[in-house]
Amino acid sequence: MSIATQRDLAAYCREAACRAKVAAAELATIRGEQKNAWLRLSADRLRDQAATVLEANAADIGAAPSFGLTEAQIDRLLLNGKRIEEIATGLEQVEALPDPVGEIIESSVRPNGLEVLKTRVPLGVVLFIYESRPNVTADAAAICLKSGNAVILRGGKEAAHSSAAIVEILKEAAAESGLPADAIHLVDTTDRAAVGHFLALPEYIDVAIPRGGESLIRRVAAEARMPVIKHFTGNCHVYVDAAADLAMAERITVNAKCQRMGVCNACESLLVHAAVADTFLPRIGALLTERGIEMRADERSRPRLMSPGVMPATDEDYAAEFLGPIISIKVVNSLDDAIEHINRFGSKHTDAIVTRDLAAAREFAARVDSSAVMINASTRFNDGYQFGLGAEIGISTDKFHARGPCGLKELTTYKYVVLGDGHIME
Amino acid sequence: MSIATQRDLAAYCREAACRAKVAAAELATIRGEQKNAWLRLSADRLRDQAATVLEANAADIGAAPSFGLTEAQIDRLLLNGKRIEEIATGLEQVEALPDPVGEIIESSVRPNGLEVLKTRVPLGVVLFIYESRPNVTADAAAICLKSGNAVILRGGKEAAHSSAAIVEILKEAAAESGLPADAIHLVDTTDRAAVGHFLALPEYIDVAIPRGGESLIRRVAAEARMPVIKHFTGNCHVYVDAAADLAMAERITVNAKCQRMGVCNACESLLVHAAVADTFLPRIGALLTERGIEMRADERSRPRLMSPGVMPATDEDYAAEFLGPIISIKVVNSLDDAIEHINRFGSKHTDAIVTRDLAAAREFAARVDSSAVMINASTRFNDGYQFGLGAEIGISTDKFHARGPCGLKELTTYKYVVLGDGHIME
Numbered sequence: 001m002s003i004a005t006q007r008d009l010a011a012y013c014r015e016a017a018c019r020a021k022v023a024a025a026e027l028a029t030i031r032g033e034q035k036n037a038w039l040r041l042s043a044d045r046l047r048d049q050a051a052t053v054l055e056a057n058a059a060d061i062g063a064a065p066s067f068g069l070t071e072a073q074i075d076r077l078l079l080n081g082k083r084i085e086e087i088a089t090g091l092e093q094v095e096a097l098p099d100p101v102g103e104i105i106e107s108s109v110r111p112n113g114l115e116v117l118k119t120r121v122p123l124g125v126v127l128f129i130y131e132s133r134p135n136v137t138a139d140a141a142a143i144c145l146k147s148g149n150a151v152i153l154r155g156g157k158e159a160a161h162s163s164a165a166i167v168e169i170l171k172e173a174a175a176e177s178g179l180p181a182d183a184i185h186l187v188d189t190t191d192r193a194a195v196g197h198f199l200a201l202p203e204y205i206d207v208a209i210p211r212g213g214e215s216l217i218r219r220v221a222a223e224a225r226m227p228v229i230k231h232f233t234g235n236c237h238v239y240v241d242a243a244a245d246l247a248m249a250e251r252i253t254v255n256a257k258c259q260r261m262g263v264c265n266a267c268e269s270l271l272v273h274a275a276v277a278d279t280f281l282p283r284i285g286a287l288l289t290e291r292g293i294e295m296r297a298d299e300r301s302r303p304r305l306m307s308p309g310v311m312p313a314t315d316e317d318y319a320a321e322f323l324g325p326i327i328s329i330k331v332v333n334s335l336d337d338a339i340e341h342i343n344r345f346g347s348k349h350t351d352a353i354v355t356r357d358l359a360a361a362r363e364f365a366a367r368v369d370s371s372a373v374m375i376n377a378s379t380r381f382n383d384g385y386q387f388g389l390g391a392e393i394g395i396s397t398d399k400f401h402a403r404g405p406c407g408l409k410e411l412t413t414y415k416y417v418v419l420g421d422g423h424i425m426e
Numbered sequence: 427m428s429i430a431t432q433r434d435l436a437a438y439c440r441e442a443a444c445r446a447k448v449a450a451a452e453l454a455t456i457r458g459e460q461k462n463a464w465l466r467l468s469a470d471r472l473r474d475q476a477a478t479v480l481e482a483n484a485a486d487i488g489a490a491p492s493f494g495l496t497e498a499q500i501d502r503l504l505l506n507g508k509r510i511e512e513i514a515t516g517l518e519q520v521e522a523l524p525d526p527v528g529e530i531i532e533s534s535v536r537p538n539g540l541e542v543l544k545t546r547v548p549l550g551v552v553l554f555i556y557e558s559r560p561n562v563t564a565d566a567a568a569i570c571l572k573s574g575n576a577v578i579l580r581g582g583k584e585a586a587h588s589s590a591a592i593v594e595i596l597k598e599a600a601a602e603s604g605l606p607a608d609a610i611h612l613v614d615t616t617d618r619a620a621v622g623h624f625l626a627l628p629e630y631i632d633v634a635i636p637r638g639g640e641s642l643i644r645r646v647a648a649e650a651r652m653p654v655i656k657h658f659t660g661n662c663h664v665y666v667d668a669a670a671d672l673a674m675a676e677r678i679t680v681n682a683k684c685q686r687m688g689v690c691n692a693c694e695s696l697l698v699h700a701a702v703a704d705t706f707l708p709r710i711g712a713l714l715t716e717r718g719i720e721m722r723a724d725e726r727s728r729p730r731l732m733s734p735g736v737m738p739a740t741d742e743d744y745a746a747e748f749l750g751p752i753i754s755i756k757v758v759n760s761l762d763d764a765i766e767h768i769n770r771f772g773s774k775h776t777d778a779i780v781t782r783d784l785a786a787a788r789e790f791a792a793r794v795d796s797s798a799v800m801i802n803a804s805t806r807f808n809d810g811y812q813f814g815l816g817a818e819i820g821i822s823t824d825k826f827h828a829r830g831p832c833g834l835k836e837l838t839t840y841k842y843v844v845l846g847d848g849h850i851m852e
Binding site: 025028029108186207227248251256366367375378380386387404413416419424 | 797808
């Protein structure tokens with residue numbers, strides 16, 4: 001699509017958002033079985049039309065070098081038969097989740113006989129702004145529609161052809177399943193200004209969810225006139241307490257740091273209680289060195305890590321989300337110091353304590369101000385699937401509305417339905 | 427307090443907010459019995475020191491004419507022995523409510539044995555911006571602290587002396603009960619710019635709650651860099667369905683419109699199905715005329731209301747929150763038309779249907795996009811006390827985070843506490 005002027009672009013965005021709002025009203029009352037039929041049909045069609053999707057993907061891959069993508073980024077962009085099967089299975093997994101809409105969250109009969117039902121309803125229209133992986137297109141549409149919301153998808157230009165092919169399949173299946181055609185809208189202009197236009201439409205769009213680099217999220221948070229669910233950085237900590245099982249602490253630290261490094265719930269910083277520093281640091285230093293992890297450590301840690309070339313850690317290092325083979329390390333004098341350090345340098349995402357001391361575990365859980373606190377478990381478990389929410393559209397580092405993994409329920413709100421038989425206020 | 431320059435004012439706001447944030451961290455883990463002791467002691471002290479509060483109130487009442495307050499406004503500002511007793515009782519009622527902090531909202535044991543607990547925690551620091559009634563000062567502090575939040579209170583200048591006297595009592599009681607002194611901060615400058623400075627501090631303030639006129643709320647929503655819980659207008663409807671019990675419809679309409687007119691959940695607009703218009707409109711016209719209510723009605727209603735001088739209703743009338751003895755009236759052809767009218771002109775606050783038809787009731791409840799939908803009950807019941815939430819800090823017309831009456835729970839969020847015994851991600 002070509003949009004000639006900014007005025008046309010504004011009109012395009014306004015019309016798309018307005019249509020989504022109308023579709024959302026319809027979608028809010030549609031039966032669960034229809035949404036499930038759409039998900040099944042979409043999965044089937046995706047398998048049937050895999051060739052078309054792969055062809056579109058080939059166009060994206062062909063253009064990728066011109067966007068300056070790295071090899072790792074190109075790999076994330078690449079589709080093949082196995083990955084398309086995974087996308088289809090993902091849709092079927094969302095189908096299998098219970099429909100959140102209409103759930104009665106709380107209810108009471110008041111002394112005057114009035115029945116008060118707090119019932120779950122969709123938010124309305126979700127504006128989802130994300131980066132290049134084409135599977136996210138299908139995941140996000142599935143989660144939004146299953147929770148009764150219409151969605152405006154604004155994907156990365158690198159995946160434009162793949163996303164368009166996937167959305168065409170999803171929209172055709174929607175029409176055949178009786179879902180409103182405007183329930184899914186893929187923004188088919190790569191003009192960066194489109195995002196700004198959408199963010200100025202709180203009358204149509206109920207929530208904006210940016211998923212991508214920090215600058216994108218900051219831009220959306222600054223410009224949005226509707227609420228935003230932010231998926232900010234994950235500067236996650238493992239704290240090895242004085243009362244830690246040190247073998248467990250090794251396993252958890254290595255897993256949290258090394259199992260997958262480019263993700264938001266990977267460990268970026270290790271805090272070690274002074275009482276176990278002499279024993280623990282040489283062991284973890286050897287394990288991390290073996291795995292090619294660069295360590296940046298404070299003065300007390302450095303000699304104990306027994307690894308040549310460990311650089312001093314700066315405050316920037318303690319605040320950093322490395323998303324790669326680097327870790328910051330610090331010795332702390334107390335549980336208190338560990339909690340203070342985490343609340344100061346962390347990103348309110350996921351922080352773990354390894355301890356056998358119940359009081360320390362309780363204190364850490366109560367005072368660390370993060371979406372998830374892990375006790376004797378790897379930070380990597382902060383994830384919608386691991387928590388049993390099913391699919392997730394992101395991990396919120398906000399406190400307002402939704403915190404941690406955002407699945408179907410987190411894309412809903414509630415309304416009160418009150419039943420009387422002529423009740424009037426005395 | 428006198429603050430010489432804007433730079434001083436910004437520093438004053440920053441310091442107050444920073445101290446509140448530190449207090450909030452402490453308050454989040456304080457025991458419920460301490461918060462309750464504070465509420466009891468505050469109630470006792472308020473009764474003991476009633477004379478001091480009344481003296482401060484006399485200063486506000488004396489200054490009221492210079493602020494151009496109406497008689498009704500001055501009456502709302504006035505304290506006396508009975509009203510101070512009501513404030514004290516209000517504190518004791520909050521004491522009696524269950525402590526929301528630490529509640530396990532959901533929990534599961536995952537197949538791998540990981541225990542996932544979703545636990546309720548405070549939001550942090552609440553900035554509460556409100557108008558002149560001094561009782562709101564005590565209510566808001568009680569609700570915020572009981573839910574584990576620190577509060578920055580920015581009241582109207584008209585009640586400055588009364589609020590200061592009340593807050594001094596609450597702060598003294600806090601210190602004696604072991605609550606952090608900075609948990610309550612009354613903004614003691616009347617400089618309007620202070621609000622702007624506070625709204626620019628998302629690093630310290632977790633939510634802003636404006637309660638007052640529309641222009642205040644719009645200003646806060648536009649300037650706030652943290653989330654806002656808006657308590658916007660209440661343009662509430664009563665829809666009299668074709669299948670209504672007309673005697674019930676009369677009682678509910680009269681109650682919703684007349685029982686108390688200056689409140690957000692009062693009825694401002696009456697919709698009547700064409701099938702019952704001939705019977706119902708003359709009757710309700712007479713009842714409303716008796717009570718001195720001005721009617722503004724469409725062409726089909728006007729002749730049927732049998733009242734001389736009914737003016738034509740404009741779209742502005744249908745969108746208006748009159749907060750007084752005026753009502754807009756319209757005949758609709760169908761349930762569908764009623765729902766569409768409400769979703770177009772309403773304010774997503776409270777809307778009622780009167781009907782004996784189950785299908786109509788279900789349809790209305792599902793499709794009217796308001797915080798509360800009343801079936802055969804007066805709109806006046808959308809209220810924290812009536813819904814059993816206990817005290818409320820406002821009625822949210824937002825969908826995000828909290829909708830409808832905001833009590834203790836609505837001022838909380840959650841965190842995940844995850845218990846493992848060395849769990850690592852495979």
